[in-house]
Amino acid sequence: MSRNTEVFVIGGGPAGLSAAYVAAKLGARTLLVDDSSRIGGQLIKQTHRFFGSSNRDAGIRGITIADKLQQDIKDVSDKLTVLENTAAVGFYHNKEAGILSHSAYERVSYQSAIVCTGATENSLAFENNDLPGIYGAGGVQTLMNVHGIRPGQKILMIGSGNIGLIVSYQLIQAGVEVVGLVEGSPAIGGYLVHASKIRRLGVPIYTSHTILKALGTDEVEGATICRVDEKFQPVPNTELDIKCDCICLAVGLTPLIDLFQQAHCRMVHVGELGGLVPLHDSSMRTTNPEVFVAGDASGIEEATTAILAGRIAGARAYESVHGKSPQAEEIVAEAREELRTLRSGSTGERIRWGRERVMKEVGEC
Amino acid sequence: MLKHDGIISNEELKAVLPPPARLEKGPVAIIECLQDIPCDPCVSACPVKAIKMQEGITDKPRLEFDICTGCGLCVAKCPGLAIFIINLKHTPGMATVSMSHELLPIPEKGQEVTALDRAGKPVGKVKVVRVINPPAYDRTAVVTIEVPVDQVNNIRAIRV
Amino acid sequence: MTSLRIEHHPVLNFPERKIINFFFEDKQYQGFEGEPIAAALHAAGIRTLRRSPQKDRARGFFCAIGRCSSCIMEVDGQINIMTCITPLAEGMQVRMQKGHGVIKP
Numbered sequence: 192m193s194r195n196t197e198v199f200v201i202g203g204g205p206a207g208l209s210a211a212y213v214a215a216k217l218g219a220r221t222l223l224v225d226d227s228s229r230i231g232g233q234l235i236k237q238t239h240r241f242f243g244s245s246n247r248d249a250g251i252r253g254i255t256i257a258d259k260l261q262q263d264i265k266d267v268s269d270k271l272t273v274l275e276n277t278a279a280v281g282f283y284h285n286k287e288a289g290i291l292s293h294s295a296y297e298r299v300s301y302q303s304a305i306v307c308t309g310a311t312e313n314s315l316a317f318e319n320n321d322l323p324g325i326y327g328a329g330g331v332q333t334l335m336n337v338h339g340i341r342p343g344q345k346i347l348m349i350g351s352g353n354i355g356l357i358v359s360y361q362l363i364q365a366g367v368e369v370v371g372l373v374e375g376s377p378a379i380g381g382y383l384v385h386a387s388k389i390r391r392l393g394v395p396i397y398t399s400h401t402i403l404k405a406l407g408t409d410e411v412e413g414a415t416i417c418r419v420d421e422k423f424q425p426v427p428n429t430e431l432d433i434k435c436d437c438i439c440l441a442v443g444l445t446p447l448i449d450l451f452q453q454a455h456c457r458m459v460h461v462g463e464l465g466g467l468v469p470l471h472d473s474s475m476r477t478t479n480p481e482v483f484v485a486g487d488a489s490g491i492e493e494a495t496t497a498i499l500a501g502r503i504a505g506a507r508a509y510e511s512v513h514g515k516s517p518q519a520e521e522i523v524a525e526a527r528e529e530l531r532t533l534r535s536g537s538t539g540e541r542i543r544w545g546r547e548r549v550m551k552e553v554g555e556c
Numbered sequence: 557m558l559k560h561d562g563i564i565s566n567e568e569l570k571a572v573l574p575p576p577a578r579l580e581k582g583p584v585a586i587i588e589c590l591q592d593i594p595c596d597p598c599v600s601a602c603p604v605k606a607i608k609m610q611e612g613i614t615d616k617p618r619l620e621f622d623i624c625t626g627c628g629l630c631v632a633k634c635p636g637l638a639i640f641i642i643n644l645k646h647t648p649g650m651a652t653v654s655m656s657h658e659l660l661p662i663p664e665k666g667q668e669v670t671a672l673d674r675a676g677k678p679v680g681k682v683k684v685v686r687v688i689n690p691p692a693y694d695r696t697a698v699v700t701i702e703v704p705v706d707q708v709n710n711i712r713a714i715r716v
Numbered sequence: 717m718t719s720l721r722i723e724h725h726p727v728l729n730f731p732e733r734k735i736i737n738f739f740f741e742d743k744q745y746q747g748f749e750g751e752p753i754a755a756a757l758h759a760a761g762i763r764t765l766r767r768s769p770q771k772d773r774a775r776g777f778f779c780a781i782g783r784c785s786s787c788i789m790e791v792d793g794q795i796n797i798m799t800c801i802t803p804l805a806e807g808m809q810v811r812m813q814k815g816h817g818v819i820k821p
Contacts, residue, residue, distance in 0.1 A: 227781065227801070238727040240635035240696075242595035244613050250597030250633050252694065252727065311783050323763040323776025330780035330800075338755040339722045339730035364659060364726050378559040383591050384636025390562030391713040392659075393676025398560050409774040410763055536592035536614025660726045695727050 192297045196222035196272070197512045198505075199288060199301035201279040201450065204232020205494040206486025206501035207307035208260040213505030214305070215270035217519055219512055222299060223264075223271065224290050226278035229337075230264075231257035232309060234494055236332035238364065239357055242382070243495040243533060253494065260498075279306075282454040286481055303481055303508040306451060307501060310444035310465065310487040315349060318404030324411030328358045328441035335365050343437035347414050348372040348394075349402055353381035353493070355441030359389045362439075369394045370435050373416050375401050375423055382538070402438070403430065411438055444491045454482045459552050463545030464490030472553045473527065475504035476511075483508050490545055496533055499526040563674045564588055569709065574621040583626025583643035583652075586709075587617050589636060601633035628654050632693040641700075642708050651708040652685060654700040662689060662697045663716045671703060672713040679711060720759050738808040753799035753810055754780070754787045765789055765799060769815045789813055793820050 198214040200207050203225030211223040229235060237253020248256045264271055277292040288299045312327035314320065324343065326334070328350070331342050346367055348359045351374035359369045369389065377399045379386045390396055399419055406413035418429035444465055451458065451469040456477040458467045468490050469477040475485050483504040486497035503526045506519035534542050558564050574584045587598065587607070596613040606623035607630065609615040628641045631654060641654035663669050663684045671682040682701045689697035703711050722730065733748040740762060747756025754765060754777045764774040765787050777787035782801035791797040792809050795817030799810070 228803075240597075240633075242593060242635050244594070245597045245600045249595060250601075250635060254728075255694075312779055314778075321768075321773055321775065323765070323774050325776075325778070327779050327784075330778055333780040333800075334755060334758065335722070336728060338751050339725075339728070340755055340759045341720045341722060342758075343720075365722050366660075379562060382593050382636065383558050383562065384589055384593070384634075384638040386562035387558070387564065387588065387674065387712075388637050391672055391674050391676050393672065396560075396562045410776075532612050532614070533594045535612055536594060538591065538593050539614065658726050660724055662726075 192295060194222060194297055194299045196220050196299060197302050198222070198508045199299055199304045200224070200307065200505075201304065202232070202307035202309055202486070202488075203227075203230030203273070203275070204307060204309050204486060204497065205234055205256070205260065206309075206488075206497040206504075207232070207305070208264055209498045209501030210305045210307060210483075210485055210505035210508070211271055211273075212260070212263045212267060213502045213522055214509045215264075215267035217506065217509040217513075217516060218270065219509045221271045222274070222301070224274045224277040224279055226276070228276050230273065230275060231261060233329065233332070234260070236329075236336040237357075237494070238336055238361055241495060244529065247495060247498070247529060249495075256494070279450060282450060282482075301481075302512045303483065304454070305483040305485060305501075305504045305508050306454075306469075306488060307484070307486040307497075307504075308447040308450060308488045310446050310491055312440070313443040313445055315402070315440055315442045317402050319407070320405060322405050322407055322411050323409070324407070324436060325405060325438045325440065328354050328439055331358055331439050332361065336361065341365055341367050342439070343435070344368060345370050345435040346437040346439055347402075347433055347435045348439045348441060350374065350441035350443070351376075351379045351381055351386065351396065351398070352441060352443070353385060355439075356381040356385035356389060358439060358441060359394060360385065363389065363392055363394075370433055371395045371397055371416075373400045373402055374398045375419055401425065405438055406432065411436055414438055444487060446488045446491065448488065451477060451482070451484070451488075454479045456482055459549060461490065461545045461548050463541045464549070468549065470549060470553055473503075473550065474507040474523070475500055476507060480511070490542070490549070492542055496530060499530050499533075502526045558590060561675075564590065572619075573709070574619075578621040579642070579644045582645045583628075583641050584621055584624050585619055585626060585628075585630060586640050586642060587619050587630075587634075588638045588640065589617055589634075592616060593636075595635060597633045597635065598630045598639060601630040603627065603629060628688075628698060631656055631698045632696040637696075640712065644705060644708065646702060649705060650702050651705045652700050652702055653708060653711055654686070654698055655712065655714075657697045657699040657714065658695065659716070661716050663687060663699060663714070667716070669701065670715040671701065671707070671711040672715060673710050674712050676713065678715070679707065682711070682714070720761075736804065736806040738804055738806070738810060740810045741812065747804045749805065750803045752780075753789070753791065753797075753802050753804050753808065755800070756804045757799070757810070764812075766812045790817055795819060
């Protein structure tokens with residue numbers, strides 16, 4: 192079987208949903224596929240209120256933003272087809288892609304594709320890091336906030352970025368004791384208000400520390416942590432054993448990029464953005480002119496910026512099928528201005544450096 | 557120090573504390589937000605426009621202490637749960653602290669709970685004097701507790 | 717059903733679901749219809765989902781979204797089933813895979 196669409200969006204997280212909504216709203220026939228049984232991506236697990244501008248979604252819980260995006264796409268259902276439980280498995284020549292669901296493999300021919308595949312969780316090297324009871328932060332959120340099951344009774348969090356801090360708070364809300372949060376750097380990585388929030392509920396924050404090993408033979412029974420020096424090397428005789436039945440790894444994300452490589456997009460390695468990302472311009476167009484990108488796949492950031500980049504990609508993908516449009520231009524201009532504001536200030540520094548590098552390399556293409 | 561352990565030091569707190577003369581007048585907000593993060597819901601939450609950001613949304617919120625009425629509408633809106641209302645004029649010798657509470661159980665008025673400091677250390681039993689949890693607060697309750705005046709900037713959480 | 721199940725949550729409501737029976741290594745357990753197999757096992761206190769083929773190390777789930785393959789098990793005779801994204805159904809027979817498992821015709 193085969194399908195035909197003007198705009199083909201891969202991934203139903205905040206970036207993909209926003210891209211598909213904008214493309215369809217402007218008038219493009221759009222197909223969105225997502226490999227999970229419930230669209231919304233990671234937003235459906237976010238019980239906390241979002242930062243950002245109140246003009247957009249700040250102060251609203253992630254789960255509520257997911258509901259809003261899902262409502263938006265219902266409003267454009269005459270132009271937009273959504274397929275859940277369907278994975279995009281390959282790009283072929285002549286603007287064709289393959290999609291796979293439980294029941295069938297189909298071909299999709301498209302005019303523009305927007306790839307919003309998100310990211311995958313990083314692991315960390317330490318002794319016994321393969322024991323049952325060691326979970327990624329996303330895995331913990333899925334188990335806890337989607338399926339209503341606690342990962343354990345006592346958990347040790349590794350990583351003090353926003354994800355480590357926020358998931359620690361979510362664990363406390365679910366009734367799990369967070370026995371500590373371990374961070375290799377001397378300073379907390381995420382927003383300090385998130386850190387204070389868990390600290391005043393009694394979670395010890397071990398900065399300049401690392402995990403040496405997980406304790407236990409067949410399951411996690413504890414962890415040994417120790418102090419590290421300025422070069423992140425363990426300081427002898429500073430080991431501390433902590434009892435816990437789970438360890439949560441919140442040590443960063445890596446963009447999911449397989450499809451860009453299949454589509455022959457030029458890739459560039461930018462550490463600030465999480466690793467290899469497809470080179471793209473400020474319209475979110477990759478070096479393959481039919482392929483756009485948005486969200487974590489274009490560089491690890493967060494949901495609000497993913498929504499805005501998705502809106503830009505959706506508007507430009509529409510234009511590449513139907514030609515220039517003043518409404519599309521307006522959406523792009525507005526989203527660009529919001530992105531600029533969100534990324535300003537000292538906490539946006541790393542992202543700004545990363546994105547400037549991508550833009551510079553694009554200019555040199 | 558905040559960036560090493562998540563605990564705001566007394567030195568760091570000075571930047572956001574209202575002057576003594578304002579504290580004498582009754583309830584006022586303390587916005588314990590000391591970092592340039594992209595966030596502004598407190599600005600639009602304030603009905604008397606006492607919270608300002610000069611350089612866009614990554615600026616730190618600045619509270620005009622004399623305009624602030626201590627109404628508390630900003631408390632539940634802050635995604636960082638970083639806003640507290642303190643009232644030194646509660647009763648002689650006793651003050652109140654109002655804070656966001658998103659954990660179960662939600663305490664009831666009159667209930668005794670354990671007060672925690674910024675490090676989560678118990679500092680004694682305190683009485684809950686008010687709980688506000690309307691649908692508009694979207695599951696963030698604002699709990700007011702009665703504390704000794706000298707604890708007003710030490711107690712920042714409760715265990716029910 | 718067990719202490720790991722969240723009964724009350726300050727922000728989330730978990731809808732009522734149908735309780736069903738399934739089997740792990742021939743022993744009967746209960747779980748909710750449609751929840752991932754690995755989630756039902758976890759709630760029942762089972763965290764070791766397989767042993768690694770070469771070094772015989774215990775393995776549980778890691779990513780819970782069908783990416784990492786740490787949770788693969790034998791389900792109703794079929795091997796390499798990602799149990800973190802496969803919905804639980806009444807009477808399912810779930811087993812730990814031996815080695816790389818055997819593909820049945």
